[in-house]
Amino acid sequence: MACLSHLQLQKFQEDGFLVLEGFFSADECTAMQQRIGEIVAGMxxxxxxxxxxxxxxxEQLRAQGSTDYFLSSGDKVRFFFEKGVFDERGNFLVPPEKSINKIGHALHAHDAVFRRVTHSPKVQALARSLGLQRPxxxxxxxIFKxxxxxxxxxxxxDASFxxxxxxxxVLGMWIALEDATLENGCLWFIPGSHTSGVSRRMVRAPAGSVPGTSFLGSEPVRDNSLFVPTPVQRGALVLIHGEVVHKSECNLSDCSRHVYTFHLMEASGTIWSPENCGPLPLPQAPANTRAALPRAVHLEV
Ligand SMILES: O=C(O)CCC(=O)C(=O)O
Structure with missing residues (x-):
């Protein structure tokens, strides 16, 4: 299962994304959901x-007051919320557990359940079958949706960030912990859009200036008709090429759409931009990434 067939590999190379249904079992999904319930209860x-x-x-630029909370979240477990869930004093207007947009950006480093999934033998085998040498x-x-x-x-x-x-x-591994449907906000992709570079980059303000981010370049208006919806079942893993254009719609349905997702980088021969926002863990990171990625975790541990 974790090894891709020649056809799957070819499809990923052509489209820039690939759905692997049934990659994780119901029990594995439940373990992640239960653990996140405990983490949220302790929020x-x-x-x-x-x-x-x-x-x-x-809107990102308007949120400068909490920029540092976001910028320094790369090696922490932090909570980010949906719009409109607070009053002007920061009190919750909805039950706190229903207010969270996402938890980021280092569950893989700090939590045993998510570490086990991220570094599981089948994820490592999948990375190897994609040809990654030093992921x-x-x-x-x-993400709660x-x-x-x-x-x-x-x-x-994703390579914009x-x-x-x-x-x-860069490669995303996006794991559906609940069915992702047209109604609750499944992913949409423009197949083949990963071959023309990136249209914009988010860069952090230089050291010594007010902490913040800005964009170099801009996201072009995309032709909506090019996007293909990608509903998947609970347990599916979706591979996302770092340059493929994708999105998800808002969730107006009665059902949440939980996912756990993480990003891998091929460290061999790669320079991680020091202007990226994410600082990450681990001493054995290769020399060319050590300064900017002081804590990047090797997949194969
Ligand atoms: O889960 C979503 O709705 C979007 C996720 C995404 O864009 C990503 O992981 O790159």
Whole structure:
């Protein structure tokens, strides 16, 4: 199962994404969901750090007060919230457990359940069958897509945020812990859109200036008719090439759409841009990534 067939590999290379249904068992999905329930039950975010997550550029820039909470989350387990879930003092307007957009960006490093999944033999075998030589885990997220209020993720390429030289070294592994449907906000892709580089990059402000981010370039308006919906069942793993254009719509349905997702980088011969926002763990990271990625975790541990 973890080894891709020649046809699957070819499809991934052509489309820039690939669905592997049934990659994780129901028990494995339940273990991740139960663990996230415990983590959420212990959530304690002070009101001034309650940060609404948005993929819209203008809204990200408005949230400067909590920028540092986001920028320094690369090696931590932090909570980011849906829009409109707080009053002006930061008090919850909805039950806290229904307010979270995502938890990021280092569950893989800090939590035993998510570490086990991320470094599982079948994930390692999958990475090997994709030809990765020295895969490192550069970030992870648990995304909730809450019923009724789960926000959209606007069209983007992951390499805009996880930029490397050369490009083509970043890969997302997106795991559906619940069925992802047209109604609750499944992924949509533009097949084949991973072959023309990146249209914009998010860069952090230079050291010594006010912490923040800005974009170099801009996301073009995409032709909606090019996007292909990708509903999948619980347990599916979706491989996402770092440059493929993808999005998800908001969730207006009664059902949540939980996923656990993490990104790998081929560390061999790759330079992780020091202007990326994500700082990450591990001493054995290869020399060319050590400064910018002080804690990147090798997949094969
Ligand atoms: O889960 C989603 O809705 C979007 C996830 C995504 O864009 C990503 O993992 O790159």
């Amino acid at each position: 304690d975010v002070p009101p001034h750090l309650r940060t609404e997550f948005s993929t819209q550029e203008e 490192v885990v550069v970030q992870s997220m648990y 809450q019923p009724h209020i789960g926000g959209e993720v606007s069209p983007h390429q 996880l930029y490397t030289e050369p490009l083509g070294r």
